Amino acid sequence: MSSVPINHPGHTIEWHLPSKRRVGMSALITGESAIFTIFVAAYVFYMGKSLTGPTPQQILEVPIVGTICLLLSSLAIYRAEKAIEEERMASFTLWLAATITLGAVFLIETTLEWKKLIYQDGLTISTNLFGTTFYSLVGLHATHVVVGLFLLSATFVFSLFGWVDSRQSERFGVIALYWHFVDAVWIVVFTVVYLIGR
Amino acid sequence: MSNYSLSVSATIEPSATASELGTFLERLHGWVVTVDHKRLGILYILYSTFFLLIAGAEALLIRLQLAYPHNHVLSAQVYNRFFTMHGTTMVFLVGMPFLFGFANYIVPLQIGARDMAFPRLNAFSFWLTAFGGLLLYYSFLGGAGLYGVGNAPDVGWFAYAPLTERSFSPGHATDYWALALIVSGFGTLGTAINIIATVISMRCKGMTLMRMPLFTWLLLIVSMLTLVTITPLTAAQFMLLIDRYLGGHFFDTQAGGSSLIWIHFFWIFGHPEVYVLVLPAFAIANEIIPVFSRKAIFGYPAMVSASVAIMFVSLGVWAHHMFTVGMTSVSNAFFTLSTMMVGVPTGIKIFNWIATLWGGRIRFTTPMLFCIGFLFQFLISGLTGIMLSVSPWDWQLHNSYFVIAHFHYVLVGAIVFCIFAAIYYWYPKATGRLMDETLGRWHFWLFVIGFHITFDTMHFLGLLGMPRSIYTYQPDRGWNLLNLVVSIGGLIQGIAVLIFAYNFIVSYWRGKVAGDDPWDAWTLEWATSSPPPVYNFEELPEVHSRRPLWDLKHPDDPDWEYES
Numbered sequence: 001m002s003s004v005p006i007n008h009p010g011h012t013i014e015w016h017l018p019s020k021r022r023v024g025m026s027a028l029i030t031g032e033s034a035i036f037t038i039f040v041a042a043y044v045f046y047m048g049k050s051l052t053g054p055t056p057q058q059i060l061e062v063p064i065v066g067t068i069c070l071l072l073s074s075l076a077i078y079r080a081e082k083a084i085e086e087e088r089m090a091s092f093t094l095w096l097a098a099t100i101t102l103g104a105v106f107l108i109e110t111t112l113e114w115k116k117l118i119y120q121d122g123l124t125i126s127t128n129l130f131g132t133t134f135y136s137l138v139g140l141h142a143t144h145v146v147v148g149l150f151l152l153s154a155t156f157v158f159s160l161f162g163w164v165d166s167r168q169s170e171r172f173g174v175i176a177l178y179w180h181f182v183d184a185v186w187i188v189v190f191t192v193v194y195l196i197g198r
Numbered sequence: 199m200s201n202y203s204l205s206v207s208a209t210i211e212p213s214a215t216a217s218e219l220g221t222f223l224e225r226l227h228g229w230v231v232t233v234d235h236k237r238l239g240i241l242y243i244l245y246s247t248f249f250l251l252i253a254g255a256e257a258l259l260i261r262l263q264l265a266y267p268h269n270h271v272l273s274a275q276v277y278n279r280f281f282t283m284h285g286t287t288m289v290f291l292v293g294m295p296f297l298f299g300f301a302n303y304i305v306p307l308q309i310g311a312r313d314m315a316f317p318r319l320n321a322f323s324f325w326l327t328a329f330g331g332l333l334l335y336y337s338f339l340g341g342a343g344l345y346g347v348g349n350a351p352d353v354g355w356f357a358y359a360p361l362t363e364r365s366f367s368p369g370h371a372t373d374y375w376a377l378a379l380i381v382s383g384f385g386t387l388g389t390a391i392n393i394i395a396t397v398i399s400m401r402c403k404g405m406t407l408m409r410m411p412l413f414t415w416l417l418l419i420v421s422m423l424t425l426v427t428i429t430p431l432t433a434a435q436f437m438l439l440i441d442r443y444l445g446g447h448f449f450d451t452q453a454g455g456s457s458l459i460w461i462h463f464f465w466i467f468g469h470p471e472v473y474v475l476v477l478p479a480f481a482i483a484n485e486i487i488p489v490f491s492r493k494a495i496f497g498y499p500a501m502v503s504a505s506v507a508i509m510f511v512s513l514g515v516w517a518h519h520m521f522t523v524g525m526t527s528v529s530n531a532f533f534t535l536s537t538m539m540v541g542v543p544t545g546i547k548i549f550n551w552i553a554t555l556w557g558g559r560i561r562f563t564t565p566m567l568f569c570i571g572f573l574f575q576f577l578i579s580g581l582t583g584i585m586l587s588v589s590p591w592d593w594q595l596h597n598s599y600f601v602i603a604h605f606h607y608v609l610v611g612a613i614v615f616c617i618f619a620a621i622y623y624w625y626p627k628a629t630g631r632l633m634d635e636t637l638g639r640w641h642f643w644l645f646v647i648g649f650h651i652t653f654d655t656m657h658f659l660g661l662l663g664m665p666r667s668i669y670t671y672q673p674d675r676g677w678n679l680l681n682l683v684v685s686i687g688g689l690i691q692g693i694a695v696l697i698f699a700y701n702f703i704v705s706y707w708r709g710k711v712a713g714d715d716p717w718d719a720w721t722l723e724w725a726t727s728s729p730p731p732v733y734n735f736e737e738l739p740e741v742h743s744r745r746p747l748w749d750l751k752h753p754d755d756p757d758w759e760y761e762s
Contacts, residue, residue, distance in 0.1 A: 013404050013740070020315040020399035027391040031425040038433035038463060042448060051454040126445030129454050136440055136448075 025174045029181045032144075036185055039140055040192055043133040047197050050128035059121040062194045066109035067186065070145075073102035074183040077152075077176045087166040093159045099179070100156060103149050110142050134193065141189050144182045151175050233317035234732055235302050238324050240628060242299025243621070245328055246292045251699065252335075253287035256280045258692050265685035267673035277669035278352035279371075283334075285355030286375065288609065289471065290382055291331045296617050297478035298327075298389045301417045303628065305393060307723035307730065308411045310402025310739040315395035323388035330382025337374035351375035354667065356468065357438075359449030359460035364442050373442060376435040383432045390424040393417055402722075403740040409761075411721045411744070412501055416481035419505050423512070424474050431467035434460060458523060465516035473512040476608060477505065479576075479616035480547060483569050486623050487551050489719045490566035491558030494745060494757070497550040504543035504550075511540050521589040522596045530589040537587035544580055548573065563717075564638030568619035571646050575611030579604060582657070597667075600660025606653050618645070618698065625702075626716045630728045631709030637701040644694035651687030655680050720745035 048055075080095035114135075117123045125135040155172065158164050164172070220228075229237060260280055263271040272280060306314055314320045334351075341349035351371045353362050362372045397418040401410070410418075438460075440446035447453040449460045488495045495501065517525060517533040525533075551573055560566065582604040586592050595601060618641070626632045659680050664671065671677055715724040725747055726735055743749055743757035 015403045017399045017401060020395040023398045024316060024391050024395040027394045027422075027425055028387075030422075031387050031391070031429045034426040034429035035433045038430045038466075039437075042437065042459065042463075045456070045459055046448075046454075049454050125440065126447070129447050132440065132446035132448055136437065136446070 019170055021170060021174045022177065025177050029178070032181070033185075036140065036188070039133075039137045040188060043137050043192055043197065046129045046133050050130045052128045054121050054123055054127075054130070056130055056134070056193075056198045059117060059123060060194065060198050061113070062198075063109050063113060063190075066106040067190055069102040069105040069109075070183055070186050073099045073106070074180055076102060077179050081169070081173055081176050084164070084166055084169045084172050089159065089162075089165065092164070093156070096152060096156050096159060100149060100152050103145060103152070103179075107142065107145055107149070110138065137189060138193065141182070141185055144185070148175075148179050148182050152179070231321075233313075233321045235306050235314045235317065235320060236628070236730060236732075236734075238320055239299045239301075239303030241324055242295045242302060242327075245331065246295035246299060247699075247702070249287050249291040249295075249331060251695070253284050253292060254692065254695055256284040256287070258688055260284065261685040261688040263669060264671075264681050266682070267671050267675075267678055269670060272669065274669045275352065278354075278667075279350040281667060282351045282354055282375075286334065286351065286379070287331075289355065289475070290379055291327075291334070293475045293609070293613060294382075294386055295327055295331075297417075297420065297475065298323075298386070298393075300478065300482070300620055300624070301389070301393050301421075304624065304723055305396060305414050305417055306400065307627075307726065307734060308414045308721050309397060309400060309405055310722050310735060310741065311396065311400040312734050312738070314392050315400055316392050319388050320392050323385040323392065326385030326388065327382045328385075330378045330380075330385060333381060334374060334378035337371055337378075341371045341374050342369060356461075356464050358464075359438070359457040360451050360455075362438055362442075362460075363450055373439070376438050376442075380432055380435050380439075383428045383435075386424060386428045387432075390421040390428075393421040394425075397421075402738050405741050408499070408502075409741060409744050412484035412495060412498065413481040413721075415502055416477050416484065416505050419509050420474055420477045420481075423470055423477070423509050426513070427467055427470040427474055430463055431471075434463035434467070437463075461520055461523060462517070465519045469516040469519065470512045472605075472608065473508055475613050477508065479572065479613045480505070482616040482620040482623075483551060483572055485719075485721065486565050486569045486619055487554050489717050490561045490563060490569075491555050492561070493554055493558045494748075495550070496553035496556075497546075498744065500546055501550055504546040507543040508540060511536060511543070515540060518587055518589075518592070521592040534587050534589050538584060541580060541584055548577060548580075563622075564633070564635060564642055565619040565623040567639070567642045568615045568622070571642070571649075572612050572615040572619065575607055575615065575649070579607030579611055582607065595660055597665055598660040599656045599664045599666060602666050603653050603656035603660055606656070610649060611653065615645075618642075621702070623717070624723075625705070626709075626712030627723055627728050627730070629706055629709070630712055631705055631707075632712045632716060633705040633709055634701050637697055641694050641698045641701065644697065645691055648687045648690030648692075648694055651690065652684050653687075655683045655687065659684065715747070718751075720747045722746055725750075 076095050076098040080092050080099060083089070083092035083095055123131045123134075125131050152175065155164065155175065229241065232238065232241075259272060260277065263269050263277055302314065302320065306312070337350045339349070341351075349369075349371060351357075351374060353367060353372055353375065357372070357375060360366060362376075397410070397414055407415075437446070437448040441448050441450060441455075447455045449455050449457055451457055484495060484501065515533060515537045517529060518537045521530060521533070582600070586595065586601065586604060622633050622638055659677055662676060662680070664675070664677050664681075671681075712728050714726065714728050716728075717724070722739055722741070723730075725739065739746065741749075743761050745757050749756040749758060
């Protein structure tokens with residue numbers, strides 16, 4: 001079939017296509033964005049419509065440390081990406097560990113926040129509309145952080161065994177893309193839940 | 199037709215796959231573990247054909263119940279389950295798997311690739327979809343969570359809140375509805391991602407975006423639309439499950455929740471979904487009409503841009519399903535106008551298809567007959583759609599049989615017609631044998647007659663005020679004769695589908711041997727053998743125009759001399 005058509009002028013066309021993994025991940029991110037949009041829309045729609053307390057004004061505290069950590073983790077994974085592309089494996093492992101630590105700090109702060117909300121303030125998912133929408137939206141995001149941490153930790157373990165090198169840089173780039181998305185979503189969630197909704 | 203030869207089919211043993219046949223169990227195992235896009239495509243098609251027969255049988259029972267006033271074929275409860283299952287099945291287990299089946303089979307062949315971008319994700323997506331379908335139907339057996347509350351879902355395919363809340367739908371029926379669709383929704387999402395990555399990153403040398411066959415183009419657009427269409431439904435269904443299992447209040451009107459927001463979320467999914475279903479029908483017509491008119495498609499760039507326009511506009515029309523919930527007049531005006539705007543790119547397409555037919559040497563084969571039926575019926579359904587987009591008209595006819603008639607005109611008259619056309623058209627590629635033309639004609643004529651008897655009449659029932667979703671009616675409403683006519687038309691369609699099923703099965707053994715290119719077509723799937731070998735192309739092709747096989751068959755007058 002490469003002979004179709006035989007007498008075409010000017011052979012050897014330049015042919016470059018985008019990486020299928022990046023395209024696939026971008027498509028997944030588009031779909032995920034739609035899921036988050038619906039949950040954010042529900043949160044905004046139900047803002048201030050709870051029939052009973054507690055309200056966000058009374059009990060919500062701004063998670064500054066976790067937010068800074070999560071945003072910094074995007075920077076860390078960017079450095080890890082650069083390192084793996086340039087075959088600096090020790091640096092890669094280090095930056096990867098930093099990313100995981102920063103993500104874990106974020107999760108720990110969320111856990112402590114939820115513990116306080118549940119045990120001290122008595123807010124559960126079934127208390128009122130605020131509880132329902134808050135735990136769903138923040139929980140959905142936290143689930144994505146957990147998935148990301150799982151992917152990153154697996155890569156970290158592999159790199160400790162020395163199984164990762166620059167040949168995997170494209171695949172690692174896909175994980176990094178996902179992680180950047182998780183961080184970007186947090187900016188939206190943070191703005192809606194802790195800045196506008198409080 | 200065979201006065202040219204292609205290197206690929208000459209060097210490949212056509213029966214390479216057939217000679218590997220082992221015992222029945224080995225073959226079954228081969229199908230279960232397969233990651234081959236062609237086999238998965240066939241599995242999708244068989245799966246959705248199976249559910250087409252089931253949901254069709256449900257429709258016939260519904261029509262049997264409605265044939266006479268005060269009929270007792272189905273009880274009110276069973277009737278509710280049947281129309282819920284009919285709608286849910288047809289949209290999620292028939293329409294979507296059919297289109298993904300064709301996409302799976304055809305797209306990699308048309309772009310000259312050896313498989314999809316992610317073959318294992320492809321298999322995973324299929325089995326998720328299959329599991330979702332089985333889960334939905336398992337509800338008939340296992341859905342009765344409480345004695346006396348019923349088994350299968352009975353909340354309508356749009357499952358309006360707060361009817362779906364625990365207090366109004368006890369038992370497990372609604373959970374089956376939500377969980378089955380979440381599972382198959384993930385399968386759909388996986389396939390959409392796969393198709394996008396395949397089309398963008400797996401095209402053979404020379405296949406620029408503007409040389410892609412329109413089928414592939416439209417499936418790319420459909421997949422992009424699916425990404426943002428199926429996910430809102432998944433999100434809303436998660437909310438529903440949070441309400442039902444964790445005591446949440448999303449749609450709990452007692453605790454300040456809103457039933458309206460469910461309706462919004464559902465139609466944010468539901469309306470683009472219509473385009474997810476109908477764009478593949480356009481895609482199929484885009485392949486079949488030019489081939490049997492013996493002309494290149496008229497207005498290729500216009501077709502592409504019209505499809506992209508439909509994708510964007512369709513995201514902003516959902517509330518035309520909601521004119522009667524009491525929106526502001528600004529919203530009513532906005533959604534009326536945006537809905538009418540969809541008619542513009544769609545109209546462009548209709549004109550382009552007619553211009554393709556114009557002056558062509560039309561061959562009235564079965565696939566072409568179905569496509570011509572599609573053109574006519576899609577025009578009518580588009581016009582009734584414009585009527586319903588006018589909100590005062592919709593206030594009068596909302597939830598009546600006029601609406602039912604309108605969307606069945608789209609879903610059956612356009613989509614099912616094109617699905618049949620596609621099966622007749624690509625069956626020889628997948629099996630190596632042609633389906634029988636005589637039976638095909640019987641199928642077409644019976645189906646088109648039955649279709650018009652049923653759905654033309656339904657419009658009048660709607661105008662006479664018959665509401666949807668009622669299990670029976672009073673004999674003095676003046677609907678008796680028309681309802682009987684509608685049911686008879688349904689029966690004729692049922693017979694036509696049985697003829698199709700017979701033809702579909704028997705042609706596999708008795709059909710005429712097709713050869714590689716029975717229709718003298720122009721896209722790459724016809725360049726390889728029928729059925730294609732596992733690796734599709736021995737040598738990856740290189741294309742220089744939109745019709746690579748035309749270039750090959752007519753080296754004296756190739757297309758690439760005319761296309762810029």
